[in-house]
Amino acid sequence: MRVFVTGASGWVGSAVVQELLSAGHTVIGLVRSDEAAAKLAAAGAEVLRGSMEDLDSLKTGAARADGVIHTAFNHDFSKFAANAALDRGAIEAIGSVLEGSKRPLLVTSGFARRAAGRIATEDDPAPPVSDSYPRASEQAAMALAERGVHASIVRLAPSVHGRGDHGFVPRLVALAREKGQAAYIDDGQNRWPGVHRLDAARLYRLALERGTRGERYHAAAEEGVPFKDIAGAIGKGLGLPVVAKTGDAISDHFGWFAGFAAMDMAASSDRTRKTLDWTPTHPGLLDDIAHAGYCDAGA
Secondary structure, eight states: OEEEEETTTSHHHHHHHHHHHHTTOEEEEEEOSHHHHHHHHHHTOEEEEOOSSOHHHHHHHHHTOSEEEEOOOOOOGGGHHHHHHHHHHHHHHHHHHHTTSOOEEEEEEOOTTSSTTSOBOTTOOOOOOOSSOOOOHHHHHHHHHHTTOEEEEEEEOSEEESTTOOSHHHHHHHHHHHHTSEEEETTOOOEEEEEEHHHHHHHHHHHHHHOOTTOEEEEOSEEEEEHHHHHHHHHHHHTOOEEEEOTHHHHHHHGGGHHHHHOOOOBOOHHHHHHHTOOOOSOOHHHHHHHSSTTSTTO
């Protein structure tokens, strides 16, 4: 299969590219920079220069492919609403090319606000789009599916971990270094699912090859690691005390990240595992924090 991958040089997208190539697929990767283009070409993929803002480049990639995996998203949370609108427009542009065909489209989403206080399943819909949660990836994908596009969704755990990670857990490590302590909120029993980057990449490939239109797939190898345990692993790795934060001390420590640090996002992947025959095999989140360089000097 000839697969168009957006975000092909990103943390998740680059692993997806390697997984697809290793399985015998050919890949067209969307990249913005010369450096990313060189790395993608060296990996054995075809390079397409473009961006989320350049809808013509997205349409070109989709037109040349047998399937599309959309992993690109701008995670600058200072302009989250604008980035969410950009993402929705990109999904709609890709879908306009795939409409009328059976070529699959995988759209990336997450677990925030899916099932507060309980374990989310693949049946739980995304929260309504609002000023407080403007991301509309799933709504855009489902609208395409209702029009007959073979669109489905991969929900990524908040920690897609592994050596070289530059996401949420490294942010927590940086905060711990800055503040001289690793922290959790209240009793720290809010849960984060986790998935190793390579396990997530394999899920994308399986969903592309075997997926069902309109389905949601959960890239969660661990359904819910207590945030207190994540803070504990960071504190142990850095040799720092681990403390609870309440009240005003929460924002003093976490700043803009406090909302994420407080989220309870536990999620089951039972149906995903059964329908795609997906079995995660790589280390879990706490193991990776201890052994994959998260707390190394200079990390």
